[in-house]
Amino acid sequence: MSEVPPRARGVIALHEDNCTSCMLCARECPDWCIYIDSHKVTQPPETPHGRPRVEAVLDRFAIDFSLCMYCGICIEVCPFDALFWSPEYEYAGPAPLSLLQERPELGSWMRSVPDPPERAGDDVR
Amino acid sequence: MTPDELAGQLRDLLGDEARPSTSYGLVTVDVPRTQWVAAVTTVRDALGLTFFDLLTAVDELEAGFDIVLRLWSPPERYGLLLRTRCPRDDAYVSSLAGVFAGAAWHERQVWEMFDIGFDGHPELRRLLLPDGFEGHPLRKEFVLASRVAKPWPGAKDPGESDRDLEQRPRRRVQPPGVPRPGTWP
Numbered sequence A: 001m002s003e004v005p006p007r008a009r010g011v012i013a014l015h016e017d018n019c020t021s022c023m024l025c026a027r028e029c030p031d032w033c034i035y036i037d038s039h040k041v042t043q044p045p046e047t048p049h050g051r052p053r054v055e056a057v058l059d060r061f062a063i064d065f066s067l068c069m070y071c072g073i074c075i076e077v078c079p080f081d082a083l084f085w086s087p088e089y090e091y092a093g094p095a096p097l098s099l100l101q102e103r104p105e106l107g108s109w110m111r112s113v114p115d116p117p118e119r120a121g122d123d124v125r
Numbered sequence B: 001m002t003p004d005e006l007a008g009q010l011r012d013l014l015g016d017e018a019r020p021s022t023s024y025g026l027v028t029v030d031v032p033r034t035q036w037v038a039a040v041t042t043v044r045d046a047l048g049l050t051f052f053d054l055l056t057a058v059d060e061l062e063a064g065f066d067i068v069l070r071l072w073s074p075p076e077r078y079g080l081l082l083r084t085r086c087p088r089d090d091a092y093v094s095s096l097a098g099v100f101a102g103a104a105w106h107e108r109q110v111w112e113m114f115d116i117g118f119d120g121h122p123e124l125r126r127l128l129l130p131d132g133f134e135g136h137p138l139r140k141e142f143v144l145a146s147r148v149a150k151p152w153p154g155a156k157d158p159g160e161s162d163r164d165l166e167q168r169p170r171r172r173v174q175p176p177g178v179p180r181p182g183t184w185p
Helices: A024-028 A073-077 A103-112 B003-014 B033-047 B103-114 B145-149 B162-167
Strands: A011-014 A034-043 A053-064 A083-086 B019-023 B026-030 B051-059 B065-073 B078-086 B092-094 B117-119
Touching: A011 A053, A011 A103, A024 A034, A024 A073, A053 A103, A073 A083, A083 A103, B003 B019, B003 B026, B003 B033, B003 B078, B033 B065, B033 B078, B033 B092, B051 B103, B065 B103, B078 B092, B103 B117
Parallel strands: B026 B078, B092 B117
Antiparallel strands: A011 A083, A034 A053, B019 B026, B051 B065, B065 B078
16 A cells, blocks of 8 residues: 555444444434444343343444445444544445445454554644 | 624624624624625625635525625635525525626526526526436435435444344334435425
């Protein structure tokens, strides 16, 4: 990849471990281009008299970059830091459907997401 | 120039019928439709707002259409919005093409997107839309095909998939900014 600034906004990366399937990004997306499927799993109580917990488990997370306008609202609204800007941009394909990226591809962009700044304002030049 | 100073100057220049207001440090002055061209000319000449930035419109439903113009002063580095309103069933204003030649293109676009007429425009024809296009896409009543043909991906709740939408029909969150089903023809 040729040199672009590390915080360039090339593609959206998914850090799956942080995603709670809360649907906020899919609901805020003005282009309707984020698709999420999940199912519920009941976790046994962690303490002797505790209650079982119901968790949503992610089945599908996809972003259609043929519709995305790169506004970054999904990244802004995610309360769990599961979405990030990556500076990579070379993912053109032969057909519009090849821009529909599923979990493995969205996850792979995490490799180029820069570390967060150590203090607020450190990355501002 | 502070927004308050600018609003005061606008009152002096444009008279009682002009209503300046300030929002987030940006001054907007509302003028009656009949004084649109005169007000723009006065502001351009008296305040040195010689840079025509943009002209557009806003569909305010029953209240009619707002026509919005942004002017800027390159040497003084400040600007303002001028706004006028026309009713829905009588949607036209006078053209600004004689005040700023560049306004002609913007008026062509507002005309094709909103069906707002511009009196005295030298050549009101389409700018961006293809020949044969039906409708005025920036009017609120214009049906967006992609919002009718495709289900909203946000209708699912956490822990649900497409299958649950079919198997568990119930009242669900509605997409923001889209009319209720059946509202559009």
